[in-house]
Amino acid sequence: MLKVRTKDIIENFQMELISGGEGVSRPITTSDLSRPGIEIAGFFTYYPKERVQLLGMTELTFFQKLTDEEKASRMAQLCTEATPAIIVSRDMDVPKELIEASEEANVPVLRSPLKTTRLASRLTNFLESKLAPTTAIHGVLVDIYGVGVLITGKSGVGKSEAALELVKRGHRLVADDCVEIRQEDQDTLIGNAPELIRHLLEIRGLGIIDVMTLFGAGAVRNYKRITLVINLELWDQTKQYDRLGLEEEKMKILDTEITRLTVPVRPGRNLAVIIEVAAMNYRLKKMGFNAAKQFTNKLANVIEEDHEEFQ
Incomplete structure (x- = not known):
């Protein structure tokens, strides 16, 4: 399924x-943008x-210095069957040669009041978010003291019940049962709930x-x-836990x-408190305090001291 048009x-x-206008359903397959200044100058080898x-003040000011024949030729070459859109920034006048070429090739020409650099930044962020690799995982995502904790495990192990107790303790639910995850950067995973089950929690019984x-609204986030x-x-008695x-x-x-931490489940263990403390301990480790290493x-x-005394 195409993500962005x-x-x-x-x-x-x-x-x-x-x-x-006939090309507004064209797919956008990359978050990379192009400012075709060198193409307007006539070099289309790597277009x-x-x-x-994106056409800003620099590109359009140079464009006005071309001859009428060059203007028509350059705009015709800009408008290809694969070009999703050409955007003119700063609400500048759109050259008639671009309008004619876009109508012939059905390439949408858009206009924005934003400055070129700001428009490029906002557009890149939007496209990277929409075109990021995605997956879905069975689990529960909760925001605990600012730490995004993904709770996983087999069906019926108690994930949703633990999430409910965490919400009662003041933390925020993001997703239950199905967590949609997108990779927005090399090491950045963003989780959210599918629209159908957003803010919903399933508790057996x-x-x-x-x-x-x-x-209340403070108990959830998108x-x-x-x-x-x-x-x-x-709990598996034959398994050695850390x-x-x-x-x-x-x-x-x-x-x-x-x-990832593995937490064994058995009667009498308060999972919500354990998960809450795990999140706090994770924050401490990131701040440079590791209780296990200190111990x-x-x-x-x-x-070593006892050994020296014994000698």
Whole structure:
């Protein structure tokens, strides 16, 4: 499914459609933009025709210095079958040669009041968000003290119940059951809920509850960066669980590795408190305080002192 079309940027940035209206459904496949100054000068060898083209004051001022024949030729070459849109910034006048060429090739020509650099920045951010690689994971995403915690585990292990208790403790629900994840940068994963189940939480025995209605707008948020994964699993007595916290397990989502903790589930364990403390401890580690390392260093010093006394 195509994620972005030219009409999407028209709607999101309230741009004026000047010409080429038949091409507003053209797909946009890259977040890279192009300012075709060298192309207007006549060099089209490496013209990135699949990109959105931005024409600012520099390009259009130089364009006015060309002959009528050159103007018509350059604009005809700018408008290709793969060009999703040509945008004129600063509400400047659109050259008639561009209008004629765009109508012939059905390339949408848009106009924006924004300055070229600001328009390029906002447009790039929008396209990177929409065109980012995406996936979906079965789990619950909660914002705990600013840490985006993705709670995973088999169905029925208690993810939603833990999330409900976390919401009662003042934290914010992002998504339950299905978490849509997009990779916006090399190490940035943003999670959100599908539109259909946004702000909803399923509790076995109760059914579906609306968290925002029950607990208020402060109990939910629409999206959050994921920085920690906590995997819940039923207690296995044959398995050795990490008791110090020195080992750091990683989970790869798309192209990004995220720290993952495995928390065993058994009767009597307060999962919400454990997850809350895990998030706080993760923040402390990022701030340079590692309790496990400090303990092992102290233990090593004690052993060394005792050894010296024994000798």
